Amino acid sequence: DISDNTIKRICSIFGSLSAMEKRGVEFVSSKELAGYIGSTEYTVRKDISILGVTGYTRRGYEVSGLKKELECKLNLSKKKKACIVGLGRLGTALLDYEKFQEDGFEIVAGFDCSINRIERLNTHIEVFQISYLKDTIQQRSIELGIIAVPAKSAQEVADDLIEAGVKGILNFAPVKIGVPKHIIYLEMDFTNALRFIAARSSL
Amino acid sequence: DISDNTIKRICSIFGSLSAMEKRGVEFVSSKELAGYIGSTEYTVRKDISILGVTGYTRRGYEVSGLKKELECKLNLSKKKKACIVGLGRLGTALLDYEKFQEDGFEIVAGFDCSINRIERLNTHIEVFQISYLKDTIQQRSIELGIIAVPAKSAQEVADDLIEAGVKGILNFAPVKIGVPKHIIYLEMDFTNALRFIAARSSL
Numbered sequence: 001d002i003s004d005n006t007i008k009r010i011c012s013i014f015g016s017l018s019a020m021e022k023r024g025v026e027f028v029s030s031k032e033l034a035g036y037i038g039s040t041e042y043t044v045r046k047d048i049s050i051l052g053v054t055g056y057t058r059r060g061y062e063v064s065g066l067k068k069e070l071e072c073k074l075n076l077s078k079k080k081k082a083c084i085v086g087l088g089r090l091g092t093a094l095l096d097y098e099k100f101q102e103d104g105f106e107i108v109a110g111f112d113c114s115i116n117r118i119e120r121l122n123t124h125i126e127v128f129q130i131s132y133l134k135d136t137i138q139q140r141s142i143e144l145g146i147i148a149v150p151a152k153s154a155q156e157v158a159d160d161l162i163e164a165g166v167k168g169i170l171n172f173a174p175v176k177i178g179v180p181k182h183i184i185y186l187e188m189d190f191t192n193a194l195r196f197i198a199a200r201s202s203l
Numbered sequence: 204d205i206s207d208n209t210i211k212r213i214c215s216i217f218g219s220l221s222a223m224e225k226r227g228v229e230f231v232s233s234k235e236l237a238g239y240i241g242s243t244e245y246t247v248r249k250d251i252s253i254l255g256v257t258g259y260t261r262r263g264y265e266v267s268g269l270k271k272e273l274e275c276k277l278n279l280s281k282k283k284k285a286c287i288v289g290l291g292r293l294g295t296a297l298l299d300y301e302k303f304q305e306d307g308f309e310i311v312a313g314f315d316c317s318i319n320r321i322e323r324l325n326t327h328i329e330v331f332q333i334s335y336l337k338d339t340i341q342q343r344s345i346e347l348g349i350i351a352v353p354a355k356s357a358q359e360v361a362d363d364l365i366e367a368g369v370k371g372i373l374n375f376a377p378v379k380i381g382v383p384k385h386i387i388y389l390e391m392d393f394t395n396a397l398r399f400i401a402a403r404s405s406l
């Protein structure tokens with residue numbers, strides 16, 4: 001079994017390779033890759049070999065080839081379906097966020113508990129009242145639920161998403177929620193980003 | 204000089220210590236800390252000692268003590284001033300985001316290029332037309348600029364923030380912007396979070 005931390009590092013390697021490919025870089029050494037993602041040369045080679053990927057030449061890894069292999073092993077090229085619960089300011093900003101599509105996810109539905117909010121929204125993505133959550137998730141095989149409701153409703157929304165059958169949850173509400181072990185759960189808060197800026201400006 | 208990657212790791216250690224303190228944990232080993240943040244035992248000890256912090260006992264690091272020392276060395280306890288440029292859906296959601304205050308930042312101003320948008324906003328934070336950016340940043344000693352404008356305006360806004368004298372920029376627009384070396388720059392996009400969820404669900 002591959003650990004979460006190993007997967008996060010491999011995703012960062014994939015991110016660096018995509019950026020290099022856009023810049024036209026052909027080869028990259030494990031030392032350079034380690035520098036980009038904040039890891040060590042030894043760990044980069046170990047992480048890549050865990051996925052059964054080989055191909056290190058005298059000039060290093062071949063950027064496009066390695067990127068394609070990682071994309072396939074991580075199953076990043078298959079588009080997955082996602083939905084957003086909570087269509088307030090943040091939720092509607094996320095509905096329009098064009099980068100989702102580039103990263104392998106497709107927003108196929110939005111939900112809110114306020115009928116007034118749903119009727120006033122002008123968006124190309126279909127929006128529903130929260131009572132249609134379970135049926136819509138099952139009918140459209142939605143794998144990822146994105147939580148953009150106030151903190152006090154986040155746990156209840158998470159429970160409903162899990163019961164409806166999602167595989168993963170991305171939580172934007174500033175509150176810790178409990179999920180069963182089989183659910184992939186990430187909090188989207190920029191605490192670490194703010195701390196880094198504060199720390200960097202004083203060291 | 205301490206590298207960006209080292210600072211990011213130390214900020215993650217600080218984050219883990221705060222969470223442990225809330226749970227009432229008294230001691231933690233470097234091995235446990237390494238597991239929480241995805242690092243190695245050796246690197247955790249090295250990173251902490253770089254800041255000149257000692258105090259490893261037979262039972263491990265003392266959680267509250269180490270947290271306080273890191274908070275002081277990273278200068279996280281002093282509140283820094285921030286502003287948001289772009290008061291659309293995302294920008295107004297950020298104006299109200301109560302977690303900013305907890306993480307050592309205080310939003311003291313918002314800016315937008317649309318007068319209509321500024322007049323309609325009902326918020327406790329003072330909002331200005333974009334032409335007042337430089338004067339307000341200098342008068343209020345604002346150190347961090349947060350970009351929440353459409354991608355096509357992000358570079359121009361970044362240039363204005365830098366000219367006005369900010370130390371750091373947190374960019375939410377999905378576009379790469381160029382900044383001089385002395386500016387601390389971070390992009391806030393959840394590509395890595397989405398990739399991790401996609402990869403974890405298939406491995």
Ligand SMILES: NC(=O)c1ccc[n+]([C@@H]2O[C@H](COP(=O)([O-])OP(=O)(O)OC[C@H]3O[C@@H](n4cnc5c(N)ncnc54)[C@H](O)[C@@H]3O)[C@@H](O)[C@H]2O)c1
Pocket residue numbers: 085086087088089090091111112113114117130148149150151153156157172173174188189190295296297299300301
């Ligand atoms: N992590 C970040 O980057 C970030 C940034 C800004 C805001 N936030 C957080 O995102 C959340 C949303 O913020 P916002 O500014 O959009 O708030 P908002 O009040 O504008 O929107 C919340 C929406 O959720 C709906 N809602 C409430 N309870 C619901 C439920 N049980 N089921 C379905 N819909 C429900 C409301 O009708 C409303 O439309 C908050 O928790 C906020 O703290 C996170």
Ligand SMILES: NC(=O)c1ccc[n+]([C@@H]2O[C@H](COP(=O)([O-])OP(=O)(O)OC[C@H]3O[C@@H](n4cnc5c(N)ncnc54)[C@H](O)[C@@H]3O)[C@@H](O)[C@H]2O)c1
Pocket residue numbers: 092093094096097098288289290291292293294314315316317320333351352353354356359360375376377391392393
């Ligand atoms: N990283 C993320 O998590 C995330 C999520 C959603 C949206 N976004 C991005 O955030 C940005 C804002 O999204 P939104 O949905 O709030 O858009 P929006 O259209 O609702 O708001 C944009 C605001 O910026 C203002 N503006 C435009 N040009 C400006 C300039 N030169 N100076 C000052 N103000 C200016 C507009 O008047 C408007 O009020 C977009 O770039 C979007 O792609 C990021």
